[in-house]
Amino acid sequence: MSEFYKLDVAEQQQRLEQLARKALELWDLGAGTELTLIKYRENAVFAVATEDGRFVLRVHRAGYHSDSALRSELQWMAALNREGIRTPEVIPAADGAMFKVVDVSEVPEPRQVDVLAWVQGEPLGSIEAGASGDAVSNYHIAGELMARLHNQAQHWEKPEGFTRQAWDLDGLLGEYPLWGCYWELEQLNHDQVELIQSAREKARVELEAFGYDRDRYGLIHGDFLPENLLLGDDGIRLIDFDDSGFGWHLFDIATSLFFLAEDANFEQIQRGFIDGYRTQRDLPDSHLDLLPTFFMVRGLAYLGWAHTRKETNTAKELTPMLIEGVCALATEYLADPAGQNG
Numbered sequence: 001m002s003e004f005y006k007l008d009v010a011e012q013q014q015r016l017e018q019l020a021r022k023a024l025e026l027w028d029l030g031a032g033t034e035l036t037l038i039k040y041r042e043n044a045v046f047a048v049a050t051e052d053g054r055f056v057l058r059v060h061r062a063g064y065h066s067d068s069a070l071r072s073e074l075q076w077m078a079a080l081n082r083e084g085i086r087t088p089e090v091i092p093a094a095d096g097a098m099f100k101v102v103d104v105s106e107v108p109e110p111r112q113v114d115v116l117a118w119v120q121g122e123p124l125g126s127i128e129a130g131a132s133g134d135a136v137s138n139y140h141i142a143g144e145l146m147a148r149l150h151n152q153a154q155h156w157e158k159p160e161g162f163t164r165q166a167w168d169l170d171g172l173l174g175e176y177p178l179w180g181c182y183w184e185l186e187q188l189n190h191d192q193v194e195l196i197q198s199a200r201e202k203a204r205v206e207l208e209a210f211g212y213d214r215d216r217y218g219l220i221h222g223d224f225l226p227e228n229l230l231l232g233d234d235g236i237r238l239i240d241f242d243d244s245g246f247g248w249h250l251f252d253i254a255t256s257l258f259f260l261a262e263d264a265n266f267e268q269i270q271r272g273f274i275d276g277y278r279t280q281r282d283l284p285d286s287h288l289d290l291l292p293t294f295f296m297v298r299g300l301a302y303l304g305w306a307h308t309r310k311e312t313n314t315a316k317e318l319t320p321m322l323i324e325g326v327c328a329l330a331t332e333y334l335a336d337p338a339g340q341n342g
């Protein structure tokens with residue numbers, strides 16, 4: 001591991017800010033630029049204030065996406081905007097590029113950097129705090145939005161060279177899952193490893209049978225969490241397409257609802273989300289019966305995330321909660337022969 005990742009978070013942030021300031025020289029955003037860190041989890045995300053307006057600058061996690069994959073992400077966001085599904089507008093660099101690769105000596109790897117228009121709004125919730133505000137009504141709207149996104153992805157003619165990761169059988173349950181080998185998470189004991197391996201094998205059989213038809217699998221957001229849904233005066237705007245890729249629509253739904261499972265109003269929130277989704281797109285009961293399976297594989301993926309991001313404060317804080325929650329989920333999942341314990 002590079003010495004950079006052994007630094008405390010404040011020092012890492014300081015060095016990433018130096019890279020962000022160098023990157024800003026490649027954009028023509030106007031005078032009076034001020035840079036403020038607003039989030040450092042996967043990417044380092046900065047607010048940029050200028051005399052001409054506000055923007056968001058992202059310094060991407062090293063090695064997560066190829067240049068082609070990041071370009072594809074930004075192309076999809078632009079296409080969604082053209083069809084009325086509001087995402088942050090991509091602000092090109094001075095030379096017209098959608099993003100730039102920037103390096104400074106203080107950060108070990110060159111980093112992809114992009115700039116997006118500022119989105120005003122309050123998140124529907126957060127991983128730590130759950131849902132906020134009028135959750136049932138808001139999640140009905142969120143369900144509509146997700147269905148519209150899936151519809152757009154199904155008919156959109158993707159540009160040449162479009163490439164994104166796949167949340168498919170291999171990406172979720174294979175030997176080398178996208179977010180890491182969750183069964184190797186060092187905080188798991190032997191019995192917990194056996195438990196999640198059993199859940200993994202059951203889920204593999206069910207998803208292999210479910211298949212990849214267009215009515216259930218396609219381009220998805222992949223991180224449709226409450227904190228990525230910003231509610232403003234003009235409705236909900238969707239941000240953070242970093243984990244977008246090809247996957248099952250039900251995986252997108254499970255992601256949106258996963259961290260709300262302990263909310264007192266979870267049943268109403270889930271029902272509102274599904275009802276909203278069904279106003280825009282068909283979702284057969286035979287598909288919905290597999291939602292518990294997708295909650296299970298979403299939980300396994302989060303354990304992999306905690307394993308491969310163990311140097312981050314977020315992983316350190318969430319890992320005990322994730323282990324407890326995912327193991328409880330696996331126990332319930334394995335106890336139901338039909339896999340329909342929802």
